Amino acid sequence: MLVLLPERTKTAITLRANLFGLSKTEAHRSETHRRIFLAACEARGESPGQDPRPIGATHRKGRYTLIKIAQPDVWKPLHVHTWEQVNGPVPEGMIVAAKDGNVQNVNLDNLCLRTRAEHQLRNNHHYRGLPEEIVDILHLQNELKKEIKRKTRNEK
Template sequence: MKAFIAENIKGRRYAELAKLMSARFGITFTAGQMHAYAQNHSLSNEMPTGPIAGERPLLFPEPILTFIRENAKGKTNAELWKLVNATFGTDYTEKQVKQVKQRNHISSGLDGRFKPGTTPPNKGKKGYCAPGCEKSWFQKGHEPNNHLPVGSEVMRTDGYLQVKIAEPNIWKLKHILVWEKANGPVPKGSVVLFLDGNHENTSLENLMLITRAELARLNQRNLIRDDADLTKSGVLVARLISEIG
């Protein structure tokens, strides 16, 4: 097949070569396949480019393409599309005009931003609602099906338990609530540590207040273990390292 293409490509259009290949080998080839093969193997049919008699003409002839280049500045795709059809009596779609601009690197110069002094079309409006849509609105006092009452506990995606403490949707981490109930607010720059590393064990005995600097030392030296006593010892080591520093 490769030898056949090399011998017959010169002087033939890719569509003609595809038909020749299909007849010779009993396999359906397309002009696109022949073109791609020729490009990949540095072969040339040595034929002039552009449409020939009997072939499908260009979708955008040069006069129309030139018109698009000259009139694209400052116009949206919709404006340019309408202008082209009105000028040449064509029936292009807006998408076709947009695509030919992209293929030929034609820019309108518009960036979609509001210019200084421009009045937005929705100024003074709170939004548009189609007539009759208010029938499907939630009524005042409506309670969604997934509503959870105050006191509900939920496991977050990071593995921490949180508790709903107020409506409509106020939540707080459970281990913080437990520690603060016994000791007051967590001081700034401090965190509450799980001594056994289990985020579901929120008993007060498993919680310890440490500074963020101490937490950094614990993480750096892998001193947080699944045993509460070992972690307490790790905290003492972290504090000693900080004092030495």
């Protein structure tokens, strides 16, 4: 095209073609990009694609540290993996939580098994920052109040 329109740049021709809805096919683009990629890999002396991470490798995702437990790409949170190494698999409907709220602290003394409902209650903004024992007492107190209300309603 550049030979037919010598006064136009390649960019100008491409933009005009896009305005008319013309473009290279996906097969052509992918083949061209693959050739360029393989040539760049060969120039650097690398094999194309990523090398797989070994089992036991870790990486951070958000606030969690993930550990690779199997090939290909089976990752699990490190605190859950640590719990399962000692206590076996996590039962259905339960989660492994950190008592101090820091999942980076994977000591077994800091990990506990909770239901999702209990975990939600313990992460209530009213209870944050309180020691675990006081939170337990507050939950027992709330359960006692609920039971008293149920009994008084049933008597009426």
